[in-house]
Amino acid sequence: MVYRTLVKPALFRMDPERAHHLTIDALARLGRVPCARDLARRRYRHRDARLSTRFAGLWLENPIGMAAGFDKNGLAVSMLTSLGLGHVEIGSISASASLGNPTPRLFRLPDDEAVLVSYGVPNDGAQAVRDRLRGSERRVPIGVNLVKTNDGTPPTRESVTGDFLDSFTALAPLADFVTLNLSCPNTTAETDYFDDIDRVGELLTALGDHDPAVPIVLKIKPTTDRGRLSDLVAVARETAQVKGIAINLPSASPGDYSLVGRYGSVATRLGAVSGPPVRSLIDAVLRHLAEILGPRSGIDLVAAGGVTSGDDAYRKLRLGASVVQLYTALIYRGPQVTSQILAGIASHLEADGFEQVGDAVGADVWSG
Numbered sequence: 001m002v003y004r005t006l007v008k009p010a011l012f013r014m015d016p017e018r019a020h021h022l023t024i025d026a027l028a029r030l031g032r033v034p035c036a037r038d039l040a041r042r043r044y045r046h047r048d049a050r051l052s053t054r055f056a057g058l059w060l061e062n063p064i065g066m067a068a069g070f071d072k073n074g075l076a077v078s079m080l081t082s083l084g085l086g087h088v089e090i091g092s093i094s095a096s097a098s099l100g101n102p103t104p105r106l107f108r109l110p111d112d113e114a115v116l117v118s119y120g121v122p123n124d125g126a127q128a129v130r131d132r133l134r135g136s137e138r139r140v141p142i143g144v145n146l147v148k149t150n151d152g153t154p155p156t157r158e159s160v161t162g163d164f165l166d167s168f169t170a171l172a173p174l175a176d177f178v179t180l181n182l183s184c185p186n187t188t189a190e191t192d193y194f195d196d197i198d199r200v201g202e203l204l205t206a207l208g209d210h211d212p213a214v215p216i217v218l219k220i221k222p223t224t225d226r227g228r229l230s231d232l233v234a235v236a237r238e239t240a241q242v243k244g245i246a247i248n249l250p251s252a253s254p255g256d257y258s259l260v261g262r263y264g265s266v267a268t269r270l271g272a273v274s275g276p277p278v279r280s281l282i283d284a285v286l287r288h289l290a291e292i293l294g295p296r297s298g299i300d301l302v303a304a305g306g307v308t309s310g311d312d313a314y315r316k317l318r319l320g321a322s323v324v325q326l327y328t329a330l331i332y333r334g335p336q337v338t339s340q341i342l343a344g345i346a347s348h349l350e351a352d353g354f355e356q357v358g359d360a361v362g363a364d365v366w367s368g
Ligand SMILES: Cc1cc2nc3c(=O)[nH]c(=O)nc-3n(C[C@H](O)[C@H](O)[C@H](O)COP(=O)(O)O)c2cc1C
Pocket: 067, 068, 069, 070, 072, 091, 092, 106, 115, 117, 119, 121, 145, 181, 219, 247, 248, 249, 274, 275, 276, 304, 305, 306, 307, 325, 326, 327, 328, 329
């Protein structure tokens, strides 16, 4: 109620990026107050033993996580890990600090509960985030999402591998899992370096020796090209450290989707659209990946894209996702959306006769 009636109207009157910064700043400040963290935890935690699950070898209290891109710099970890989420992913973070793309670069598409983003991965750089993470309290596992520094130069093997090595060396020791963002849709680079799948293998080989204990998740560009997905899975399988695959947003303009709202000149801007418009594409990619991997593959799937309800999350679980992440729904619906989604999942488990949420994972793909 407080979010819907007070916080959201105030934030939605501001420029979206300013609202983003203010929200992070407020959460960072609140996170420094122990009783605020405790209060948030009591208010937002949804306790239900049936929802506890395993992901990438980690135990999670529930399968709903915060997606990368909200807390890019690990400023609000103490508070975010007190909001009832099962895990929190920070980043994307690169070896060097980057200002990202020119502004404006974040737009609301309110009639569709969606967002257009072309941030271009601005962040404070790995060293700054490492120092910050060392001082943060964490109550749930933390994923650290790494990306090549957006310095405007065309990526080369040396620059990409070197950049990931530096950020990985700095941050992997502080992470419960590391996500490699292989498809940042909003950089200015024209060619997508990792379209050549051999380069994914090269990067994994280079990282393998550095912190072999931390689970790695590959965040890939969405495609329904089954051959490409099979090739990616084959590369992932070659490295035992790869424990997960996540699906990023595609590069697009709002005009590429059939949207409810009309957004004038924003409709033709290039970036990535998040929220309900991408839901069906992500679900399709998820199904392909689950079919290719099969059950008990040792590589878990992470799904994000248009999850606003328990129904959305449960469908992604049944399509093979071990965990489901949120971003845009938190903007439009506030922090209480997590417990609403968890309650929705629990009702579905009951209706379908599953004892644990893990029993529902892949039910639409792997059974029968
Ligand atoms: C404003 C914004 C910034 C994002 N930044 C990143 C990022 O830096 N790295 C990344 O891997 N994903 C990023 N994402 C993608 C999200 O992690 C997630 O995959 C996507 O938003 C789909 O989930 P949603 O529909 O619940 O928002 C960003 C998304 C949004 C909306």
